[in-house]
Each structure stands twice: as structure tokens, then as C-alpha cells.
Amino acid sequence: MGKRMVVPSLIVLALLTTTPISAQDGLGTPGAPGIGDPYYPHLGNGGYDVLHYTIDLEMNMLDDTLNAVTTIEAEATQTLSAFNLDFAGYEISTITVNDVSANFARIESELTVTPSQTIEPGAVFTVMVAYNGRPGPIANPVGLVELSGWARSGNWVWILNGPDGAASWYPNNNHPTDKATYSLTVTTEKPFIVAATGILTEEVDHGDSRTYYFEMADPMATYLAAIYIGEFEIEVKTSAIGIPIRNYFPRVPFKTLSKAFEVQDEMLTFFSELIGPYPFDIYGAIVTPRLERVAMENQTLSLFPVDNSSERTIAHELAHQWFGNSVSPAAWRDVWLKEGLATYCAVLWKEHTDGVEATQPYMDGMYGYILEERMGPPASPPTDNLMNASIYIRGAWTLHALRLTVGDEAFFEILRTYYDRFKYASASTEDFIGVAEAVSGQSLDDFFQAWLYNTTVPEKP
Numbered sequence: 336m337g338k339r340m341v342v343p344s345l346i347v348l349a350l351l352t353t354t355p356i357s358a359q360d361g362l363g364t365p366g367a368p369g370i371g372d373p374y375y376p377h378l379g380n381g382g383y384d385v386l387h388y389t390i391d392l393e394m395n396m397l398d399d400t401l402n403a404v405t406t407i408e409a410e411a412t413q414t415l416s417a418f419n420l421d422f423a424g425y426e427i428s429t430i431t432v433n434d435v436s437a438n439f440a441r442i443e444s445e446l447t448v449t450p451s452q453t454i455e456p457g458a459v460f461t462v463m464v465a466y467n468g469r470p471g472p473i474a475n476p477v478g479l480v481e482l483s484g485w486a487r488s489g490n491w492v493w494i495l496n497g498p499d500g501a502a503s504w505y506p507n508n509n510h511p512t513d514k515a516t517y518s519l520t521v522t523t524e525k526p527f528i529v530a531a532t533g534i535l536t537e538e539v540d541h542g543d544s545r546t547y548y549f550e551m552a553d554p555m556a557t558y559l560a561a562i563y564i565g566e567f568e569i570e571v572k573t574s575a576i577g578i579p580i581r582n583y584f585p586r587v588p589f590k591t592l593s594k595a596f597e598v599q600d601e602m603l604t605f606f607s608e609l610i611g612p613y614p615f616d617i618y619g620a621i622v623t624p625r626l627e628r629v630a631m632e633n634q635t636l637s638l639f640p641v642d643n644s645s646e647r648t649i650a651h652e653l654a655h656q657w658f659g660n661s662v663s664p665a666a667w668r669d670v671w672l673k674e675g676l677a678t679y680c681a682v683l684w685k686e687h688t689d690g691v692e693a694t695q696p697y698m699d700g701m702y703g704y705i706l707e708e709r710m711g712p713p714a715s716p717p718t719d720n721l722m723n724a725s726i727y728i729r730g731a732w733t734l735h736a737l738r739l740t741v742g743d744e745a746f747f748e749i750l751r752t753y754y755d756r757f758k759y760a761s762a763s764t765e766d767f768i769g770v771a772e773a774v775s776g777q778s779l780d781d782f783f784q785a786w787l788y789n790t791t792v793p794e795k796p
Contacts, residue, residue: 362414362416362453363414363415363416363453363454364413364414364415364416365382365415365416365417365418365419365447366380366381366382366383366413366415366417366418366419367380367381367382367419368380368381368419368445368447369381370508370510370512370513372510372666372667373666373668374666374667374668374718374721375476375498375499375667375718377443377444377445378421378498378499378509378510378667379421379508379509379510379512379513380418380419380420380421380508380509381412381413381419382411382412382413382415382418383409383410383411383412383415383418383454383460383508384409384410384412384508384513385407385408385409385507385508385513385514385515386408386409386410386459386515386516387407387408387515387516387517387518388405388406388407388408388505388507388515388516388517388518388519388560389405389406389407389408389517389518389520390403390404390405390406390505390517390518390519390520391403391404391405391406391520392504392519392520392521392522392562393521393522393523394470394492394521394522394523394564395523395524396490396492396523396524396527396564397524399469399470399487400467400468400469401425401467401468401469401470401504402467403425403465403466403467403504403505404463404464404465404466405463405464405466405505405506405507406461406462406463406464407420407461407462407463407464407506407507408459408460408461409459409460409461409462409508410457410458410459410460411454411455411456411457411458411459411460412456413456414453414454414455414456415450415453415454416449416453417447417448417449417450418447418448418454419445419446419447419448420446420448420462420464420506420507420508421444421445421446421499421501421502421506421507421508421509422441422444422446422464422466422502422505422506422507423443423444423473423484423502423503424468424470424471424473424503425466425467425468425470426466426467426468427439427441427446427464427465427466428465428466428467429463429464429465430448430462430463430464430465431462431463432448432450432451432454432460432461432462433450433460433461434461434463435450435451435452436451437449437450437451437462444473444499444502446464446506448462462506464506466506470485470487470503470504471484471485471486471487471503472484472485472486472495472500472503473499473500473502473503475498475499475500476498476499476718476719476721482500483495483496483497483498483499483500483503484496484499484500484501484502484503484504485500485503485504486626488625489625490527490565490566491563491564491565491623491624491625492562492563492564492565493561493563493621493623493625493626493638494560494561494562494563494633494638495561495626495629495631495638496557496558496559496560496561496631496633497558497631497722498558498667498721499558500558501557501558501560504562505560507557508557509557509558510556510557511556511557511558511663511664511665511761512663512665512666512761513556513557514554514555514556514663514759514760514761515554515555516550516551516552516553516554516555517532517533517549517550517551517555517560518548518549518550518551519531519532519533519548519549519550519551519560519562520546520547520548520549521546521547521549521562521564522541522544522545522546522547523544523545523564524543524544525543525544525545526566527564527565527566528564528565528566528567528569528583529545529547529562529563529564530562530563530564530567530581530583530621530636531547531549531561531562531563531636532549532551532555532559532560532561532562532633532634532635532636533549533550533551533552533617533634533635534549534550534551534552534616534617534635535547535548535549535581536548536549536550551634551635552616553614553615553616553634553661553759554759554760555634555660556634556660556663559632559633559634559660560633560634561631561633561636561638563583563621563623563636563638565583565585565623566585566586567583567584567585567586567621568583568584568585568586568589569581569582569583570582570583570584570593570596572600574599574600574603574604574618575600575601575603575604576603576604576607576613578603578613578616578617578618579616579617579618580599580600580603580617580618580619581617581619581636582596582599582619582620582621582622583619583620583621583622584621584622585622585623585624585641588641592622592641592644595644595645595646595649596620596644596649598646598649598650599618599620599649599653602649602650602653602684603618603653605684605687606653606654606657606680606684609680609683609747609750609751610657610658610680610750610751610754611657611751611754611755611758613656613657614656614657614660614661614758614759615634615635615656615660615661616635617635618635618636618653618656619635619636619637620636620637620638620639620644620649620652621636621637621638621639622639622640622641622644623638623639623640623641624640624641626638626639626640626641627640627642628640628642628643629643630643630648630651630652631652632651632652632655632656632659632660632677634656634660635656637649637652637653637655638652639652646684647681647684647685648681650680650681650684650685651677651678651680651681652677654676654677654680654681654684655673655677657680657754657758658672658673658676658677658680658754659673659674659676659677661754661758661759662753662754662757662758662760662761662762663760663761663762664761664762664763665761665762665763665766666763667721668714668715668716668721668764669714669762669763669764670716670721670722670726671713671714671716671725671726671729671730671733671764671787672730672762672763672764672767674722674726674727674730675713675726675727675729675730675731675733675734676730676731676734676750678727678728678730678731679730679731679734679735682694682697682698682731682735685697698732698735701728701731701732702732702795704728705725705728705729705732705792706792708724709792710723710724710725710728710729710792711723711725711729711790712725712729712786712787712788712789712790713725713726713729713730713733713786713787714764714787714788715787715788729786729792732786733783733786733787734746736782736786736793736795736796737749737771737779737782737786739795739796740777740779740782740796741771741775741777745774745775745776748774749770749771749774749775752770752773752774753766753767753770753771756770764787768783771783
């Protein structure tokens with residue numbers, strides 16, 4: 336296998352034409368090249384909202400090449416003479432807007448598209464991008480892993496998107512505040528099997544290859560879309576509350592992994608009763624043997640490495656379907672909201688299975704670790720180490736301290752109200768604080784300042 340393309344985020348990838356500044360009719364203004372995230376201003380784009388992605392991929396596993404067409408349906412939020420997409424790598428053969436050929440240029444991972452005519456505010460328009468090349472990851476700015484996006488090792492392909500990796504395999508508006516529905520089609524040769532986020536609606540056998548059709552009918556952030564290719568054993572069942580479960584495991588150790596993931600059924604019931612009904616049409620897990628350590632909550636199909644499929648991790652990734660996937664961070668500095676909540680939900684699962692008397696010693700140990708590591712404030716993580724331990728552990732302790740401060744009744748009502756108010760959308764730290772104060776009837780400014788923003792770790796309540 337040849338070396339796959341790795342695209343650094345701070346290197347000019349291609350300049351395909353002269354950078355356009357207005358539509359070919361000379362009217363309107365360009366959309367902003369970033370959506371305004373305070374930590375990663377280059378992510379996302381201004382001037383439009385994506386409604387739906389249709390992604391058609393043909394992956395040749397033998398020569399490691401991808402031929403693809405992505406079609407984006409979007410609504411303009413301003414008069415657009417040009418607009419940007421986030422997209423890295425590949426040779427782009429064609430771009431059309433409303434079926435008319437468009438000019439385009441690319442610098443780094445910013446792809447600027449200039450339509451033949453200005454797009455008016457409120458107009459729904461369609462962008463088609465045809466491209467091909469050898470897929471590979473791009474540089475990850477958050478510090479958890481060096482690279483993100485499309486990854487391959489041997490006969491296994493997986494996606495680890497957060498926060499910028501979606502640009503490594505399809506053009507998009509790459510920020511969790513612009514969610515959309517998806518149609519995803521993947522064709523690859525036998526004996527490889529394709530799994531993806533969403534519901535598998537059809538599978539077509541072509542003799543030497545197969546095509547898989549997936550639909551995601553609920554809004555999904557770009558970093559949560561994923562495909563997987565490998566030689567899997569598939570386990571299909573239905574949970575006690577009627578949610579279909581499909582799991583994809585390596586053939587060895589299939590039986591051991593299948594046993595470990597039996598807890599999904601009871602967890603789905605527990606979290607649905609604790610927080611609110613499961614937000615999507617299907618759930619499942621996929622275990623990839625070449626992935627190390629990192630798990631990922633891709634929407635409806637969480638990703639696990641073989642060496643990290645503990646009950647706590649399974650609970651954490653499932654809880655993300657509510658906190659992180661349905662309710663996504665409004666900005667990447669709000670990432671503690673999804674990671675702290677998922678970590679604390681795993682604690683609540685432990686409390687459910689081991690009894691309430693097990694919670695406090697467990698949290699005491701976590702608090703000692705916070706002090707030992709001198710963990711900084713979870714709501715203002717460093718931009719070059721976004722996914723640091725504080726957003727998980729001190730974030731979880733913030734929630735536990737809130738519970739001890741306002742009492743169980745108010746605390747669990749805060750969780751349910753926050754989820755219900757912002758489901759299928761995005762929320763900020765300020766949004767969560769507002770819900771906590773409204774539900775509890777308390778002024779919590781000093782509490783949240785101490786736990787979320789101050790460098791010094793507060794004393795336990």
C-alpha cells in the first residue's frame with residue numbers, strides 16, 4: 336500500500352483558480368470563511384445553513400482510492416456572491432451550483448465557490464462537488480490525537496472526526512451549530528462490509544462489490560458523521576424499549592465483545608428514563624481492531640477500540656447520544672458540557688448498578704485525581720489541548736457538586752430540562768447555567784465561576 340495523503344491544516348493545499356470575490360453577475364457579498372467559533376475561527380462558514388448532505392462514495396480498498404460526489408442542499412442567510420466549504424485534499428473535477436458550473440478556488444482547507452448568479456437570502460440552493468484521490472487524515476488542533484478524519488490500517492477504515500476531520504472526506508460546513516440530515520451511499524468490493532451512521536435502508540449486490548445506503552433523518556453535526564469498512568461480524572437485536580441495536584465486531588474476539596456490549600439494552604432504558612426518550616431511530620457500536628485507546632460517540636454508531644470497551648466507556652459513549660449528539664456544543668470551548676455530562680452519566684450508571692453508596696467513594700477518588708493533576712477550569716480549556724482531562728473529570732465533578740448543592744430533585748430536573756430545551760440543536764455553557772438557575776431557583780454565579788472558570792479547584796460541597 337502506498338503512503339496516504341496527510342493534509343496539514345496550516346499548509347496551502349491547492350489554489351485551483353484565482354480567488355473569487357463576487358458572483359459572476361457582480362452582485363452580492365461573499366459568505367464569511369468561518370462561522371465565528373472563538374477557538375477555531377477557520378471551522379465552519381458563514382452565509383448559509385446546510386439542510387441536507389447526499390454523499391456518494393466509491394471506495395477501492397485494493398488501491399486505496401476514493402471517487403466521490405457530495406451534494407449539499409442549503410439555505411442562504413444573506414445575499415451570496417460566493418461561499419466557502421471546508422474540504423481538504425483530493426482532486427476536484429467539477430463543482431456546480433443549481434446544476435450550473437461554478438468557479439472555485441482553494442487555500443488550505445477553505446474551498447471558495449463562486450456561483451454564476453447571486454444567491455438571494457432565503458433561497459434554497461444545491462451545490463455538487465465531484466472529487467477523487469487517496470483519502471487520509473488531517474491535522475487535529477485539539478491535542479487528543481495528532482490526526483483526525485479518515486483513517487486506514489490494513490483492511491480497516493474508520494472515521495474519527497472531531498473537531499475538523501469531516502473535511503478529510505466530504506465538503507461541508509464544519510461546525511456543530513450547523514446540523515443537517517444525511518443520505519450516505521458507499522460502494523466497495525467484497526468481502527468488505529460497510530457500516531455507517533444512520534439506518535441501513537438498502538444493500539445492493541453487484542457480484543464483486545456491494546453498495547450500502549444509509550439515511551440519517553435527524554439533524555447531525557458534521558463531526559458525528561462516519562463510515563467504517565472492514566470484515567465484521569454483525570449482531571442485530573432490539574432493546575427492551577424498542578430501539579434497534581446493530582453492533583459490528585471483529586471476528587476475533589466476537590463472542591467476548593458481544594458479551595461486553597449486552598449492557599447496551601439496560602443502559603438505553605436507564606438513560607431514556609433518566610434524561611428523556613432516546614433521540615434517534617437506532618443505536619449500535621462498532622469495534623475496530625487497529626484503533627488504539629480513543630472511543631468516539633458517532634451519532635447512532637459509537638466507535639470503540641478493542642482495548643477500551645469497558646462498561647464505563649460503553650455508558651459514556653451511549654450517554655453522548657443525548658449530550659453531545661442531540662444537544663451539541665454551541666462552540667468548541669463548551670466541549671465540557673458534552674464530555675462532563677457523559678462522564679457523569681457513566682457515574683450515574685454505576686450508581687444505578689452498584690447502589691448510591693458506591694457513588695461518593697468513586698467521586699472522592701476522582702476529586703483526589705483532580706487535585707493531584709492540578710486540573711484547570713473545564714469551561715476554558717487551552718485551544719491546543721481542548722480534550723484534556725479537566726473537561727471530563729472536573730467537568731463531571733462540577734455536575735456532582737451542583738447535585739450536592741441544589742439536591743437530587745432539582746438536579747435531575749435540570750438535566751431533563753436542559754436536554755428537552757436544546758435537543759436536536761446546540762447549547763452553550765451560559766445556556767446550561769441559565770437552566771440550572773431557573774430550575775433550582777438559586778443564584779449560582781459564584782458556584783459556576785468557581786467550578787468552571789477559576790484555576791483553583793474548589794472545595795467539595
